[in-house]
Amino acid sequence: MMRYTLEAEKYDVRWDGTEAAMTTQGINRAIYEAAEAGYSEVEIPKGKYLIDAVNRIAVNPEEGAGIRVPSHMALILHPKAELIVEPNSSYGYSCIYIGEVEEVTIKGGKIRGERYQHDFTGHGNLKKKETHEWGYGINVHGAKDVVIEGVDIAECTGDCIMVNAQGMLNVPWTTYRPARNVTIERCKLDGARRNNISVTGGEDVKIDKNVITNAGINDGCKPMFGIDIEGYGEGDIDYEEPRNVRITNNTFKGNRLQSVCNFSGYEVVISGNYSDNSISYGFGTDTTISNNTFVRTDKKYTAITSLGVSAGFTGNNTTITGNTIKGFSSGIDVRGADVSVSGNTISELSADGTALSTFEAKNVKFSDNIVNHCPGKLCSARNSKDITFEGNDLHDSDIAAIEIADSVNVKAKSNDIKRSKQGVVVTRSSAKLVDNDIDLTDYSGATGYAISFDKGSDVDIEYSRIPKPANMAIYGESAEGRTVRIKNNDITDAKCLIPIYVVGGKKPEISGNDITFNRKASGGYGIQTKNTDGALVKENVVYSTNSFALYNPIKTSESINSRVIGNKIAGTLSLNETDTEYQNIPI
Structure with missing residues (x-):
């Protein structure tokens, strides 16, 4: 040359x-x-x-x-x-x-x-x-x-x-x-x-x-x-x-x-960068945000952000994977549609931030992410549809590990929740909660509910494992026209008075749950309903593992038309005169 x-x-x-x-x-x-x-x-x-x-x-x-x-x-x-x-x-x-x-x-x-x-x-x-x-x-x-x-x-x-x-x-x-x-x-x-x-x-x-x-x-x-x-x-x-x-x-630093x-x-591929501020897929299509390192020290801003779906398209087709986020206000905020968020590690966010969230989003999956030392919400689906939280490790929230609000068809599956004030909170939404481990025992303060839902929600709660709950393990309010299924959950060594409590609604199903107590005093109800009509309480196992007896393993006396069938129980049932009861087995 x-x-x-x-x-x-x-x-x-x-x-x-x-x-x-x-x-x-x-x-x-x-x-x-x-x-x-x-x-x-x-x-x-x-x-x-x-x-x-x-x-x-x-x-x-x-x-x-x-x-x-x-x-x-x-x-x-x-x-x-x-x-x-x-x-x-x-x-x-x-x-x-x-x-x-x-x-x-x-x-x-x-x-x-x-x-x-x-x-x-x-x-x-x-x-x-x-x-x-x-x-x-x-x-x-x-x-x-x-x-x-x-x-x-x-x-x-x-x-x-x-x-x-x-x-x-x-x-x-x-x-x-x-x-x-x-x-x-x-x-x-x-x-x-x-x-x-x-x-x-x-x-x-x-x-x-x-x-x-x-x-x-x-x-x-x-x-x-x-x-x-x-x-x-x-x-x-x-x-x-x-x-x-x-x-x-x-390397990105100090950009306004x-x-x-x-x-x-x-x-667009955004990979392997160091950033002290947000990276956004905006209205972009076919974006990958991978293996970036995000670090701040002032707990401001959201590390990975978005805007929505571009006009004329049905989704963003975005992948967010392998990123490390530390010291921001919030972690990953998903909007738009068709987004996968996997394998990210998030820590030390602010108390009013959220680690993994959606807003007005559709068809989003959060999987295999690790969230530690984040006192705000760890996962949140708001005003969204077809959202999945699966296989995430979610630790250390002072609010809730998973919040589902005003959303449709949200799944929380196989998540590991530890050291948090509350596990999963469902509000005005339809949600399926399956195979989650919710252990609140090491939280430093008083805990809330492991799982809770309101009267505007449809819930299917299955195969949860909730050890040593100090507060209610599963609590919800329901209403006519809403669906409540609480099935095959494992609640062990309960310290609380009532592990499963459902208030209101028609025909909730509470079946196949294993509930053991390990209290330091007598009292408590394994399963209680109040103001429900036609509840099915079937094939549950309820007993105390020590010498302190329960008031009643199952209490439906404040509801009507309950069917209490095939449960294995220690103690006497507390039923309403309108209830149907048969094949329950004392243990």
Whole structure:
């Protein structure tokens, strides 16, 4: 490869930070002539080069501006070479512009925007432009096969790097030319006023091993993300699309609102990064967020967030797996549809946060996650449908391990709940709770119920294992038209007065449960109903393991029309005169 080193004096280029117009013209002429002469690399020596980054004759002043790099060219900046944008009042600029070209590399050196010297009073009559958020360090505009490597970029009025398309999709009078095969690696991107990187119209974009810091600080311009993946569209029509974007092994620190947001991209992978702020799949489709490390010390923000389903789609098809989250307010907040959350480790969240949650979501599965030392809610499904919590280790809540509210068809299966104030709380929802271990015995304070539900809920509670409950193991209120099934649960060494208590409703079923007491005084009821009609209490086993006797193993005397059948019990039944009782066996 042939390299040409810029001859500053030959091309009237100043290296002392003066004469922006002459310096910019000289560098562009040197690059063009080097390309014409067959050189594939141009080196910029050390020095400070003031760049006129505004195209004053273009409709958009950031297009075709600044240093323009042709096809098949590498621009190599000496480590002490610095391109400095001349202070201006333009709503847009580009220090380096990579237009419809191919095989371009930008490597090394520094680029400095003029954010803190910028005149924001210009173009006030153009309402869409008055935010002045289109000032770029490097503008990749419809180019192909671009590498940006080891460049230090900071303090642009818009973004350090913009990856965008020329033309628009779904518009008959223009041709859409997205940026393609763009690699941004080992760069330092700091303090852009808007985003450090924006990908709006790009395909096959790789962002790897960069340090991305402080986007949007000091009165920035929204969205203020480390990386924003956001195409433009209206309703279900896309005019530009970010596709196949891979964000890997980067460090994100101090970015004002989020580290990464896949607002509307397709096939986006966010993996192996370190982040001190949120990563969001937004309205994105086919997103993977995996093996990232999230760390904060102030218990603020949600580590992984979302917005919903993109217009015209039925789901997000998102996978969130293998992430480690520590010290945030909340862990993972799922919205939208078709999301899998598995194998994440979450710890040390705030007392008012939630580790794993859904809101207005559909078809979401949380599996094999580990949650420790989180005093807030550990799992929460709110206003959602078809949600599954399965195989999660859920520990140390001062509120509840699983909260289900205003939701339909929620399953909690094979979860391990320890050291929490309450186990599962169901409110105005339909829920199936199966094969859960709920051990509240080591909680430091007074415990609530292992499982509870309200009169607006339909519940199926099966095969739970609840050892040594100090408060009711299963408590619920029901109403006519609601379904309650409490079957085959194992409640051992109960310390409480009533392990299973159901109030109200018609035809609840309480069957096949094993209940043992190990109290320090006589008294208690194994199963009690109150104000129910037609309860089926069948084939339960209830007895005390020590010398202290129960009041009654089963009490239905405050209900009507109960059927008490085939139970194995120690002690006498307390029944209502309307009850049916047979085949109960004393033990």
